[in-house]
Amino acid sequence: MSFFDRFRNKSKEAPKVAVKAAKDVKQAVAKPIASAKPKTGAACAEKTPESIQAAQLKAADLGALLPGAPPNGKINLAIYWAAACGGCDVSLLDVNERILTIGDMANIVMWPIAADGKEHDIAEMKDGEITVSIISGAVRNSENEHMVKLLRKKSAIVVCYGTCACFGGSPALANLVPGGKDEILDYVYKKTPTTANFQADYHAGSPVIPQTEFGAPEGKLTLPVLYDTVKTLDQVIDVDYYIPGCPPLQESISHLLKAVADLLYNGVALPPKGTVVGIVTKTLCEQCPRRKEHRRITKIVEPHQIDVDPDLCLMDQGTLCLGPATVGGCNARCTRVGQPCRGCYGPTAAVQEQGASALTAIASMFPVLDDDATIEEEAIVDIMSTVKDPLGYFYAFTMGKSLIKRSVSEKGGK
Numbered sequence: 067m068s069f070f071d072r073f074r075n076k077s078k079e080a081p082k083v084a085v086k087a088a089k090d091v092k093q094a095v096a097k098p099i100a101s102a103k104p105k106t107g108a109a110c111a112e113k114t115p116e117s118i119q120a121a122q123l124k125a126a127d128l129g130a131l132l133p134g135a136p137p138n139g140k141i142n143l144a145i146y147w148a149a150a151c152g153g154c155d156v157s158l159l160d161v162n163e164r165i166l167t168i169g170d171m172a173n174i175v176m177w178p179i180a181a182d183g184k185e186h187d188i189a190e191m192k193d194g195e196i197t198v199s200i201i202s203g204a205v206r207n208s209e210n211e212h213m214v215k216l217l218r219k220k221s222a223i224v225v226c227y228g229t230c231a232c233f234g235g236s237p238a239l240a241n242l243v244p245g246g247k248d249e250i251l252d253y254v255y256k257k258t259p260t261t262a263n264f265q266a267d268y269h270a271g272s273p274v275i276p277q278t279e280f281g282a283p284e285g286k287l288t289l290p291v292l293y294d295t296v297k298t299l300d301q302v303i304d305v306d307y308y309i310p311g312c313p314p315l316q317e318s319i320s321h322l323l324k325a326v327a328d329l330l331y332n333g334v335a336l337p338p339k340g341t342v343v344g345i346v347t348k349t350l351c352e353q354c355p356r357r358k359e360h361r362r363i364t365k366i367v368e369p370h371q372i373d374v375d376p377d378l379c380l381m382d383q384g385t386l387c388l389g390p391a392t393v394g395g396c397n398a399r400c401t402r403v404g405q406p407c408r409g410c411y412g413p414t415a416a417v418q419e420q421g422a423s424a425l426t427a428i429a430s431m432f433p434v435l436d437d438d439a440t441i442e443e444e445a446i447v448d449i450m451s452t453v454k455d456p457l458g459y460f461y462a463f464t465m466g467k468s469l470i471k472r473s474v475s476e477k478g479g480k
């Protein structure tokens with residue numbers, strides 16, 4: 067029997083007690099939720115309790131698989147993806163056999179990638195009947211917005227899961243398209259090589275793009291409305307906990323599972339509202355084992371263009387790394403294998419603009435302020451011009467939270 071079958075069978079066993087468990091959980095977090103001002107992203111780092119900051123919790127640290135349903139009955143759990151790639155959903159399986167812990171303590175009432183469950187099933191539930199909703203992905207269309215608002219209404223706790231939900235992630239790079247959704251749809255459905263050929267073959271002279279409403283003989287068909295601006299989850303609904311990462315590490319997922327299990331089986335209170343799970347107060351550089359020599363750089367290179375020194379800081383080798391502007395928590399999983407950090411855990415508590423902060427760190431590495439300045443401003447412009455997509459590079463994950471809301475065209479586009 068697969069564990070999904072196990073979920074379903076157990077789900078049939080205890081729907082009523084789940085409601086009671088949900089109430090218990092709501093009471094358990096009611097005080098911190100009411101008393102703590104919501105914080106977003108890295109701004110929460112300074113408020114994160116040490117117990118949660120102590121990253122690197124291993125799945126095995128969760129102990130033996132739980133012995134069965136919690137004493138007060140199983141909770142209801144919803145897992146939903148908005149504008150997401152699915153990686154966050156898959157990452158939940160990174161705790162290996164401990165995933166069965168979820169089946170022991172929860173009825174899965176919605177998980178589009180893995181289990182059946184319809185919007186009307188959720189709509190028919192009582193407000194607060196879902197104990198925990200884990201939501202990944204940004205909000206970029208009307209369906210995303212409707213579902214996250216519905217889940218918020220029906221849930222005692224909402225977990226903002228993954229970088230796209232926390233900071234906008236790669237979907238929020240769409241905010242940089244000056245013409246917004248119309249320009250995106252035009253390009254995607256008319257100008258990419260495959261669609262251009264298709265349109266030329268089948269709709270020559272009158273190319274079609276998906277419509278949000280279509281009158282079919284059987285009735286009106288609808289599609290979600292794409293938005294001009296991609297939003298983070300907490301720009302649309304109130305959020306209780308954040309778990310950054312693209313996708314989050316299993317250590318973060320283990321922290322989440324342990325916190326919920328501790329509450330259900332041992333009565334241990336949940337952390338305060340606004341807690342960011344799985345981060346530390348240090349920057350990624352402080353978790354990175356590479357030796358920093360603070361060399362001056364005179365050219366920018368990609369890792370594949372050099373013979374990467376396995377011990378030296380990548381910036382010292384001329385490779386742009388967002389480690390100085392990124393909050394620690396992942397234990398420097400990219401830089402340890404020779405790849406620069408792209409910043410998926412988001413900025414530190416002291417920083418709002420992760421991209422600008424990274425640029426500042428890079429600027430300090432050009433030999434212009436030294437007594438023996440050896441480079442002119444024009445040369446720096448030339449060097450930085452070798453970065454093909456600066457906004458995409460420095461804001462690959464955090465455009466949704468950036469002060470830069472969108473790009474504009476010189477002709478006066480949006």
Ligand code: SF4
Nearest residue numbers: 151153154229230312
């Ligand atoms: S955070 Fe990363 S893994 Fe998760 S949905 Fe976004 S792109 Fe995918």
Ligand code: SF4
Nearest residue numbers: 351354379380387389
């Ligand atoms: S800049 Fe990057 S490679 Fe260098 S120490 Fe910081 S995280 Fe490590």
Ligand code: SF4
Nearest residue numbers: 396400407408409410
């Ligand atoms: S090293 Fe940077 S990009 Fe890689 S997982 Fe960590 S925070 Fe994300």
